[in-house]
Amino acid sequence: MIRMKSIWRVYDTGKVKVEALRNIDLFIQPNEFISIMGPSGSGKSTLMNIIGCLDVPTGGNYALEGKEVSKLHPNQLAEIRNRKMGFVFQNFNLLNYASVYENVELPLIFAGLSFRKRRKRVEEMLDRVGLVERRNHLPSELSGGEMQRIAIARALVNNPSIILADEPTGNLDSVTGKEIINIFEELWSQGNTVVMITHDPEISSRTKRIIKLKDGMIENDEKNHHNHQ
Amino acid sequence: MKILLLAKLFASDFTKQKKKITLTVLALTWGTVAIVMLLAFGEGMTRQLRKARSGLGGPIVILWGGETTIPYEGLRRGREIRFMDEDVELLKKSIPEIELISGEYSRWGRTLEYKDKTISEHLTGVYPSFEQMRAHIAQKGGRFLNELDMKNRRRVIFLGHELKEKLFGQEEAVGKTLLLDNIPFTVIGVMVDKMQMGMYHGPDVNTATIPATTFKAIYTQRWPYLSNIVYQPRDPKRVKHVEREVFRVLGKKYKFDPEDDRALWFWDVIEGRKIFDKILLGIQVFLGIMGGLTLMIAGVGVANIMYVTVRRRTKEIGIKLALGARRGYIMWQFLLEAIAISAFGGAMGMTTSFTITKILEKIPVKEEGLQWLGKPVISAEIALLTAVALGIVGVASGYFPSLRASKLDPVESLRYE
Ligand SMILES: Nc1ncnc2c1ncn2[C@@H]1O[C@H](COP(=O)(O)OP(=O)(O)OP(=O)(O)O)[C@@H](O)[C@H]1O
């Protein structure tokens, strides 16, 4: 599904050039459960942003479902993010002035769905993360775990094929974090592809494949044999 | 939901930039009031002046005899040209392009008596065509001079509006007999009240008018000349051509050089009106520009707010881009906000302006000078023009901040705190 060939991402900050990604080759099949690990600054977020079409590589080829991404118009990239990608962030990134319902609804608005269809989908998703009764609350009225569940509901609402999570448990205590990982695991078991950045070996141990980055290169990429599922 | 979301966004912006938005809305209100009121005053003045101008009458030319400045056919220069009654007939016969024509006799200080009232006023003797050419319109129940009055040299008199008030007060004047220099005359009509801009004798409201034939019979023993001639060309565009014809015809009769442009004096009301209209237009354009500039300054305020808003909402833009918002959506979101601010300020300004004109309408103006200014009028054109100007200000002030918002890099925006 994802096929990356010698991907480079170089930031030109004027004085120095930062090579965030150096010659990355990466293949991801449908229905994988992957964690990306590595020290701070190793390029994890950069890689994930490129996978998610939020960012474009400065070199190399990235084919998503056989289509070369670098040739696409910004609007086409927006459509890919909307339809195929579901983003979950460390700091949740909910709109604080909008209700829980409206936050989850947002991707459906960008997809141009009718009001009725949107309502049906949003309610389904809220039910799935167990927060239907909080639909009219503001994000500030929720706990961290609840906020992340809303963010997941929002990421899933358009039925994406890939869920991308950048340290989704980074701002949560370990119990809440486990609940979130449980949701991801369930999503994977239902056929989704989940790619997740984490520093926590305990969390990565539950994924099926661990990619270790260092200095913008893949240091290690292996199937996880120790996982106890 | 979409609209609601936009409204909420706006509300959140408003609470964060309350002072600034309030000030900008006020600036827009002020700008709108300035542009609308300036244009409305211009419009009111234009209408008033047009009305006043129409008091003089139609597209006419007024002609006086002058003095020759070129010796001609052995005649010396410095001869005065004076018109006689038959010159009117001559011009009418010789120049078919003259549609209406009338000679005009004039005497100052004639005595008018009715009952115990005696006043001294201006008297003219004219032809029935004055009704049309010089707007000598009778009030209901009366009439102006007609051909029979002319033919029979009837002793009938037509009074200016104010003159009638002075002589008769509230009393009905038509049909009554008054004494003009001790000769009884029957009042046949009273002129409708009118504002008059442009006059060459006294104002029409204070003038008494009798048939030229009657005038000739009574007053021309010692001074047989017409004061002037008034004519109306068939085609106002041919006024210069007709003027040359008049020079030719009268030059032949009175023996002066047709090139001697001092021999005759013309007051070309038509040409004057064109210039006058241009001046009025100029005033309105000037006032419009002043108002427009005020609006532009308000527009800069809107742009400023929008830049701040875009910066403050960078993170939100990043989130939306990550969720699949197209750049156009981001653009519109901010543009609509700028337009909403402008529309709001504009609506306030329009309301204020309408209120001001309504209040001014109610205040009676007796002052002569102020009467000329007229009352501000908000015409459909003014409202439309202002709305268009506001629209332009809204779009222009929102465009660049919105464009910047839509060009933001998704990853950078997400990092923004
Ligand atoms: N916009 C940018 N301009 C310049 N350099 C950048 C930019 N974004 C990232 N970098 C650099 O690229 C490298 C990789 O950054 P990235 O955010 O991918 O690291 P990371 O592995 O996600 O780190 P962390 O675990 O701290 O989140 C870092 O050295 C970072 O400083």
Ligand SMILES: [Mg+2]
């Ligand atoms: Mg990172």
